[in-house]
Amino acid sequence: MGNILIIEDEEKVAAVLKAYLEKEGYKVWCTTKGLQGLELFKKEDFNLVILDLMLPDIDGEEVCKRIRNISDVYIFMFTAKGDLSNRIEGLEIGADEYLVKPFSPRELTVRVNALFRRIKGESSSMLSFDNDNLQIFKEERIVKVKGEEVYLTPNEFAILYTLALNKGKVFTREMLIEGAFDMDFEGFDRTIDVHIKNIRKKIEEDSKNPKYILTVTRVGYKFGGDI
Template identity: 45%
Template sequence: MRILVVDDDKNLCRLMEVYLKKEGYKVVLANEGQGAIDKYYEENPDLIILDIMLPKMDGWDICKAIRKKADIPILMLTAKGEKADKLKGLELGADDYVTKPFDPDELVARVKAILRRSATQSIRGDILTFPNLKINNKKHQVILKGKVLDLAPKEYDLLSFLAKNEKQVFSREQLLNQVWGFDFIGDIRTVDTHIKRLRKKIDEKLDDYKYFHTVWGVGYKFETSKENE
């Protein structure tokens, strides 16, 4: 498994790298914010060890940026022992929190524990399978009738979110918040536009099934149904 370590202390990065590699992990290092985000997209890590105090972009901002795109496990590092920092990290979606200085063996143990929990929780979430349709969230890939489907990023995000919440009805406002984010500035009809595109790319290519359903007066849901039902 691959771990992205983000800390501006290069000596500490190398120390963590040594201990993690001893346990068989592949380690990728970054020393500042934008570099960390670039490495995340390039390397597709299984877990991120993220320092809070970083130059230019701090760990909070990196955590928020990555959390908008993926549910990857994040272990926060900080030199502060304040309860408020721990709570803030957990509120932003961090999975655990370690205060510097720390025992490297304890860090490795926490990494193992987080990855075990993550593996258990994501067995169903990584690959979603439906008739003639497979969504691989690990590879960010959709396969329709055996062929990889070309989707725009927000089309994929919308499909993945609805499929993970199969049969649940969402209003347009809820979909905007979940997929585009609370800070999205634009027309609510962008949801309708993306649903229309997904229907054209998926439902209209299938003879026996359809997936995208309008619930009149409410919004949309994803549900497997035969075309003649």
């Protein structure tokens, strides 16, 4: 059904999560150390990494950055750090979701199931804009800018594809959360803004004067006008 890597320094927590997820049919690997997690990641084909930030040998943030350098795999972060600045930092370095401890294993399982439903439900299609300068391949989850592939996180890709598929339609932040993800995703306004900022850095020539993802003042965002 799906391969999941849990990197969590508390063995009891990891064991409980592993039991819940394996009951749902997932194949789960666990490790308590970040470096060992990185080695496992290089050896197996994972669909999801569940990553604790407080690890004994290397910061979870560093693990996330290293994984992002080589893969666009989904990453769920969890930690006891619950303030907004920590959440934003996690998203900016490439996390797709951010859960604050303590949380229910059932809640995590619901989110994981929702993620895999989205993956399974994707259909083949390609969108092209700006005389093929921007190409979005949904099934392959690939984005090309002027023929060169750029790497988006899974949630960045979901937001970009939703906007591009509905070119010209104005989305509020809440509409983007519902359209790009699903109702199981507990997003907040600042989450969408951070993702949009990251997407613009990757696909726009001038991220401060974007032509693809446009801001609609006091409302939200839409995908470009004359492209």
